[in-house]
Amino acid sequence: MQRLIAISNRVPKPGDRYTSGGLSVAVRHALERRGGIWLGWSGEVQETAESEPKAVTTRWNNVDYVTVDLTRRDEEEYYNGFANRALWPLFHHRPGLTEFARREMAGYYRVNQIFARILAPMVKANDIIWVHDYHLIPLASELRALGVKNRIGFFLHIPWPAPELFTILPNHARLAVNLVNYDLVGFQTKPFMDNFTAYLKEEMNVSTQGCVVEAFGRISQLGVYPISIDTEEFVRFAEAPASSIARRLEASLQGRTLALSVDRLDYSKGIPQRIDAIGRFLELYPEYHNRFTALQIAPTTREAIPEYAEINREVAEAAGRVNGRFGDIDWAPIRYINKSIGRATLAHLYRAARIGVVTPLRDGMNLVSKEYVAAQDPLDPGVLVLSRFAGSARELRGALLVNPYDIDGVAHALRGACEMSREERISRFEPMLQHLKAYDVHRWCDDFIHALTRDRALAMIA
Ligand code: ADQ
Numbered sequence: 001m002q003r004l005i006a007i008s009n010r011v012p013k014p015g016d017r018y019t020s021g022g023l024s025v026a027v028r029h030a031l032e033r034r035g036g037i038w039l040g041w042s043g044e045v046q047e048t049a050e051s052e053p054k055a056v057t058t059r060w061n062n063v064d065y066v067t068v069d070l071t072r073r074d075e076e077e078y079y080n081g082f083a084n085r086a087l088w089p090l091f092h093h094r095p096g097l098t099e100f101a102r103r104e105m106a107g108y109y110r111v112n113q114i115f116a117r118i119l120a121p122m123v124k125a126n127d128i129i130w131v132h133d134y135h136l137i138p139l140a141s142e143l144r145a146l147g148v149k150n151r152i153g154f155f156l157h158i159p160w161p162a163p164e165l166f167t168i169l170p171n172h173a174r175l176a177v178n179l180v181n182y183d184l185v186g187f188q189t190k191p192f193m194d195n196f197t198a199y200l201k202e203e204m205n206v207s208t209q210g211c212v213v214e215a216f217g218r219i220s221q222l223g224v225y226p227i228s229i230d231t232e233e234f235v236r237f238a239e240a241p242a243s244s245i246a247r248r249l250e251a252s253l254q255g256r257t258l259a260l261s262v263d264r265l266d267y268s269k270g271i272p273q274r275i276d277a278i279g280r281f282l283e284l285y286p287e288y289h290n291r292f293t294a295l296q297i298a299p300t301t302r303e304a305i306p307e308y309a310e311i312n313r314e315v316a317e318a319a320g321r322v323n324g325r326f327g328d329i330d331w332a333p334i335r336y337i338n339k340s341i342g343r344a345t346l347a348h349l350y351r352a353a354r355i356g357v358v359t360p361l362r363d364g365m366n367l368v369s370k371e372y373v374a375a376q377d378p379l380d381p382g383v384l385v386l387s388r389f390a391g392s393a394r395e396l397r398g399a400l401l402v403n404p405y406d407i408d409g410v411a412h413a414l415r416g417a418c419e420m421s422r423e424e425r426i427s428r429f430e431p432m433l434q435h436l437k438a439y440d441v442h443r444w445c446d447d448f449i450h451a452l453t454r455d456r457a458l459a460m461i462a
Helices: 020-035 072-092 100-123 139-145 171-182 190-204 231-239 243-255 271-284 306-326 344-353 366-375 407-419 423-440 439-461
Strands: 002-011 038-044 056-061 065-070 130-134 150-153 183-188 210-215 220-222 257-262 292-297 332-335 355-356 385-387 401-402
Touching: 002 020, 002 100, 002 171, 020 038, 020 130, 020 210, 020 439, 038 100, 065 072, 065 130, 065 171, 065 243, 072 100, 100 139, 100 190, 130 332, 139 150, 139 171, 150 439, 171 190, 171 210, 171 220, 183 190, 183 306, 183 439, 190 210, 190 257, 220 439, 231 344, 231 366, 231 423, 243 344, 257 366, 257 407, 271 292, 271 306, 271 407, 332 439, 344 366, 355 366, 355 407, 366 423, 385 407, 385 423
Parallel strands: 002 038, 002 130, 038 065, 130 150, 150 183, 183 220, 257 292, 257 355, 292 332, 355 385, 385 401
Antiparallel strands: 056 065, 210 220
């Protein structure tokens, strides 16, 4: 079995199984089975600018965790700058929030070069390399420039934008060439892959043959690999005796219907629009006053970026408006907290919620929607209200699909979820759970690695 090397912006802590998300669990599992390396930023910032950052290696269960500190300038230009002020908003179709500076783009390429220089000497001839997400699009090109000839795959966790939006980036052509330097490029959904091939055709005059791109002196395979969750683990968590937090929540609800939302606090998640829709629901259906509670859990992220401080203010204000207008001395319709919650507890909270409200404006996949389904009680499941613009909407067909921009539409869906019979809830839930059991995160991981190694065999035959 070939050794695997994974590279992502951040590397999870070795042995930290409790707080890690599904992606970390699956990639770690694959790494431990094959032996390997996981390389990325430590999350630490060195105040003194060293000429070449040092890597620290920790070995744990057959895997070398290699972490690199960045300088303050690297963090500002690569992470806060090009990755999160240019690529993230633009790839989520928010050109109005997109800021581009050549200095930051240079920082982005510089950090990719740093990772490549640290990794290249560690790579053995037979290793397979798997790069994750928008922070690292140029990494294969940088590794190739250092003579690395191995199979290198890339998975994009976020959407790929429509061509006319992608071309807003002054370096769009360079990024496209960077992507074709991978042997395999994985997208969450077919429309995202189609956006990339449409761009290649319209802007670069490159046609794809099926899922194969032959351009810029290389052949690259494209594919759709929808990421998933560790379904069995979530089912197990949800079925374990309820934690004290979950019991406190149940007691505090006093029999009211709970609608739960869990998101990183990010403008792509549509939280202010969702809160407005809850306000509209309470306006249209006063019979739900004092019978309905919405809980929004949204830990803050990327706080150094002004748009993220702004979204926190916006959500708090929207929640305050709805509570002020509809609340009473013994009832606030919306509870808004910025806490991070352990995964086992999260499963209990999902199960306690009659409605899971997941309404991003645009999302690569959205794992919360899958976790919510997996955590439900099969005999009395809740209803998922899901944005049609989440990647997961293509798989979770038993959800009530909504357009998050249509406040009235979401309000009607909330009412439909509150009123839905147990029979209908079960008939919507069962096929979704079956799907999540068949296509869990381990399957996702295996499919991607299989495609990356299978194509190696084909290349050798050719
Ligand atoms: P995210 O944008 O972070 O991921 P999502 O897919 O929903 O979005 O994953 C969030 C994860 O964080 C979930 O596992 C969730 O349980 C966890 N989480 C969120 N809030 C939490 C809280 N308060 N406490 C504890 N855990 C919390 C990006 C893309 C997505 C894509 C994933 C994976 O934006 O579209 O699905 O990567 O590819």
